[in-house]
Amino acid sequence: MGLDMEKNKKWIRLFFIFLAVMWLLTIISKSIYVSGLTRVKTDVLSRKYIEHIVEADGIVLAGGEVAVNVLAGLRVERIAVKQGDAVKQGDALFTVDLRDLEELIADKEAQIERLELQLGTAQFNEVLDAQKREVSRLWAKEDYDNADKETQLAVDRAQSALLDAENDLRKHMDTSAPHTSGSSRKKAWEKYNDWKKRRYALEDRIAELEKEIQRLKDEIADASGEDAQAANEENAGASGEDVQTQEDLEHAKTEETGMEGADTGDTQEKGNADKNREKTGEDAADKKALLAEKESELEACRAELTELERNPVSQPDYSAEESEYDAWQQTKSNLEDAVQAAKHALEDAKLARESTLREKRRALASAEVTASADATIGIYNMDIAALQGEIADLNDVKSSQGCVTAKADGYVLEILVATGQRTTDTAAMLLADTTSEYMFRFGITKEQSKYVQLGDSVELSLNSADHKKVTVTADYIEENTAGGYDVTCRLGDAKAPIGSYGVAKRTVQGEMYPSAVPIDAILEENKVYYLFTVNEKTGILGKEYYVERLKVNVVDQNDRYAAIEGAAIGADTQIVIFSSKELKQGESVRLEE
Missing domain, CATH: 1.10.287 (Helix Hairpins)
Structure with missing residues (x-):
């Protein structure tokens, strides 16, 4: 009996050991399975305001610029300042080579001498041209007078020939020829x-x-x-x-009786x-x-x-009369042709006179036209005066020992000359105008431009000694070469070194949305937005979690949250906001707290 009890206890111990081993193996298998699953973190929908914050770095600019201009062609010997330096009125900016300056003065004086010689030649030629024009005018006037006389004589002769032809025709018409009507x-x-x-x-x-x-x-x-x-x-x-x-x-x-009829016929015949x-x-x-x-x-x-x-009647014969009449008519036709030819000759003479006189009048008018404007002499005088002014300016530079100084207080914004090079006709330097209001400029993207408009308030954190924060307005907005926009704000009374940096911040309170999720939950594929939700199912090892992909519409978003619509998501639905690797539809996952 005792032996059986011992044997039973042994089998019971073996059974519990077996159960423990099985439980341990199950735990180990589940742990291995679970460790291979994608880890995810979740959150649920919430009601939130989608707030938009635009933040960008910028720089302090001068409200105005003052150009430092000098004569073109001066060789720079030394530059005394660098970009960003503060200068006072009268401070040296750069100096020029005095020896080169003297050569420039000598060259310009030589140019003046050449121009004065050219001016004298131009004045002499002007007088000579005036004399030639007067001679041409006199010749043209003489040609016109001669043409007037000659063409008038031709017209008078043609008129006389016409009168003679008309008289001959009139005489012939007075002596009419016999003609039977x-x-x-x-x-x-x-x-x-x-x-x-x-x-x-x-x-x-x-x-x-x-x-x-x-x-x-x-x-x-x-x-x-x-x-x-x-x-x-x-x-x-x-x-x-x-x-x-x-x-x-x-x-x-x-036969009397039979012949009676015959006798009657003979009698009738x-x-x-x-x-x-x-x-x-x-x-x-x-x-x-x-x-x-x-x-x-x-x-x-x-x-x-x-x-x-x-009493015969003779046959009419008008041949002699017609011959005489035809001869008279031929003479009349010849005389009429002569009159017509004389008229044409008179018209031709008048036309020739008109054409000739027109040509001579034009020639006379051309000769009397004032000479075309020639600004050569004036240009020479202007060039001489300009050179004289340049020489005076060069002498002024020479008198200051070739030193170019600042005309007012300011900051050096840009140096446009280099040592050893010659100055151009543009500014040699640009100085900040300290008397005008300072500006702050920062850049935004096209997406951010929806939240920064003209007149909007902007908070600036300036890199000044007191790191002071000021509120300004967006005064100018212009498109830049990067595809975005540059926003410029007046600083007013706020002061900061020109060229120093700062941060501009604009906060826009959005609408209240009933369905907002963390921005990390939103994924995009081919411009289509979607998210994953976590659901439960029963697997071989018990309760498991898997993900389901849902398409959504993003109506608004910032850098933290996105407002969505278009998907049936409950208030308690777990939405994936983090995954250890890329998720797929229906994939089993492991939740992390």
Whole structure:
């Protein structure tokens, strides 16, 4: 019994040892797993004002600059100051080489001598040119007068030739040529044509009547012959019928009844023949009467034709008259052409006179024009005066032993000359004007320019002896070459060494946003903003944490916080604000306190 108890205790101890080992292995495995996870820190959404602070370094500038100017071309022998030095009125700034200065004076005096010689030559040439212009004017006036006389003579001659031509034409027009008018010629031709037409008509009528008379005579003669023959035939027929009647009387009686119709026909035929003979006789009488009438008309026509030929009308002939008239017209045309040619010659003479005189007037006007402005003499005088002034200035520098001094108190802002080099026509040095108000200038980016506008207050921390802080306003804002802006502020009564540095600070209180997160929580990829939230899940080793990526819109931000919208994030949602390495969607993480 005791042995079994011991054995059971041993197995129980082994079991607990096994459980302890398993627990220890689990702890070790979990520790190894957890140590390999990405470590993250989290925070939750909060309500915050997004405050914007613009802070930039700047420099104290003089409110004005005073240029130190000297004659150009002076060789600098020694510079007595350096940039940033304070100088008093009369302090030496730099000196020039006196030997070189004397050479410059001698060279300018030589230039004056050359200019004076050139001036004398220019004055002599001016007088000579004036004399030449006067001679040219006189010649041009003489040419104009001669051209006026010559062209007027040509016009007078052309006028006289025109008058002669017009007189010749007038005389010719006074001696007109014989000429039958068109109406008279028409009447003469109508009279001649009427006479000729009447003659032709009578001749045609006579020939027609002669033919008709001959035809009537022939018809009458033919009718007379036919009547005689008919009479002879009728007499012979009557004798034959009597003999036949006697011989056949008996036979006729026998056939009397059957022959009645035939006898009636013979009797009718005989009657018709008698009627034809009577009509033929009447026609012959009518034709004879018509023949007599036509013969009478023929005699009248012949008598009228004889009378017409005794009083003939001559055919009109105007050829001689027309030849004489054509010659008169040709002479008239020639004279008119001569008048027209004389007119053209007169016009040409007038035009030639006008053109010639215009040309001569222009030549005279050109000769009388005042000489073009020539500033040579004036320029020589000005150059001489300028050189004389430069020599006086050089002598002033020489009298001061070549020392250039400050005209007023100030600071040396910039030295624009170098030892051994010559001065230019620009400033040799720039001094700060201590009598004007000092300025402070600092630069901002384009993003910061939204929070610094003209007239905004700016807090300055100046690098002065008392490190005093002053509040000023943004008085000037201008774009700089770096793509940002330079802001300049007047310092007013505040004093600091020119060229000393300071810090400008501008704080802008933003809006209150209900959803703000630390700026480290916001990540950006291709201009898209997102963040990670931490969620719980159950894994093989128990409760685990993983991250989820959410897209958000950043509506405002500063260097500490960002206001977001566009994502469903609860007030208790843990938002990653730090990770030991880059996170991925759904990745398991380890929270850090």
